[in-house]
Amino acid sequence: MANMKELSVEDKLRAIYDLQLIDTRIDEIRNVRGExxxxxxxxxxxxxxxxxxxxxxxxxxxxxxxxxxxxxxxxxxxxxxxxxxxxxxxxxxxxxxxxxxxxxxxxxxxxxxxxxxxxxxxxxxxxxxxxxxxxxxxxxxxxxxxxxxxxxxxxxxxxxTQKEEEFLNEKSAEYQALIEDRLLAAYTRIRTSVRNGLAVVSIERGASAGSFFTIPPQTQMEIASRKKIITDEHSGRILVDSALAEEEKEKMEQLFSKF
The missing domain is CATH 1.10.287.1490 (Helix Hairpins)
Structure with missing residues (x-):
């Protein structure tokens, strides 16, 4: 992957969405263990x-x-x-x-x-x-x-699950290293403040995933252009377009399928 200083906004969005997918998978493993x-x-x-x-x-x-x-x-x-x-x-x-x-x-x-x-x-x-x-x-x-x-x-x-969790923790650390400190801090803050740990979500049917608040078409276009980091004004979550999300999900599924 490219060095953090060379990352474009799109690369940053991909990296932080990948980090979210990895961390969500870790959450799922830990939820299986539960209490x-x-x-x-x-x-x-x-x-x-x-x-x-x-x-x-x-x-x-x-x-x-x-x-x-x-x-x-x-x-x-x-x-x-x-x-x-x-x-x-x-x-x-x-x-x-x-x-x-x-x-x-x-x-x-x-x-x-x-x-x-x-x-x-x-x-x-x-x-x-x-x-x-x-x-x-x-x-x-x-x-x-x-x-x-x-x-x-x-x-x-x-x-x-132990080997998978150890592998995913390493991957999480790798992706965190790609993301600039300020963006990573925002991700961590949002992630710890929301119940399901989702700090980065995709647009689904004109709204951020899991939300009923419609995102204006102009904002949706800006998100799809991948030129700047945009957050949901209602939840504070970082938003990515559905096409990017699908591409990264497919990539991460290949990573997860090793286990």
Missing amino acids: LPLEVEDLEDEVAGLTTRSEKLSSDLELIEEQIKSKKTAIDDHKASIKKYTEQQKNVRNNREFNSLTKEVEFQELEIQLAEKQIREMKASIDHKKDVISQSKERLEAKSNHLKHKKSELDAIMSE
């Missing part, structure tokens, strides 16, 4: 969160079970102390020593009651956590299966 990449990302985050939660719950469970073991050991120690103090009561010399040992026995019995109460509470906590873990595992399994399905769907689309 899938975001869905996959969200599901990955959710699965990671549920996995962490399940691991934390399992860790909590292990900790509680260790605490129960510790309490049972403490109960055994308290029982051993009771046995020891009871034996000592048989050999006391006076009531004061007997009463002192009785108080020790009572204290150990209270400690046993407290430990048994704590064990009951911890067992109830274990039952609750087991229910939560079971629910979390079911949810994690469902989300993991959903993620697997969505990833498979995305991978299938990516394998079909």
Whole structure:
């Protein structure tokens, strides 16, 4: 292609319309993927969160079970102390020593009651956590299966379209390099401000493509002469004549047909 500085207005119009056709094709490829990449990302985050939660719950469970073991050991120690103090009561010399040992026995019995109460509470906590873990595992399994399905769907689309998109991105960059900065900036601005991303459109039945506003015959003649860049006064889009558009569409179809 000719150097940017040597481009005539017609060449500029052809280049920018070609760029529009390439970018529209890229848009179509991305629309096929739609929200899938975001869905996959969200599901990955959710699965990671549920996995962490399940691991934390399992860790909590292990900790509680260790605490129960510790309490049972403490109960055994308290029982051993009771046995020891009871034996000592048989050999006391006076009531004061007997009463002192009785108080020790009572204290150990209270400690046993407290430990048994704590064990009951911890067992109830274990039952609750087991229910939560079971629910979390079911949810994690469902989300993991959903993620697997969505990833498979995305991978299938990516394998079909990735090479084409990379090729088209290169072509888009090539055509952008042909277009002067001011015109390219206008193209980008219009493209991002319109819903369908069409910044350059052809004349169809006396109106710009996709519009119901008729373009005056004089303006249509100026567009067909390809002597200056003309924009639609209603939408701001850059306009090209239908003959030029058909020629460039045919050329671009040959480019796209490689995939």
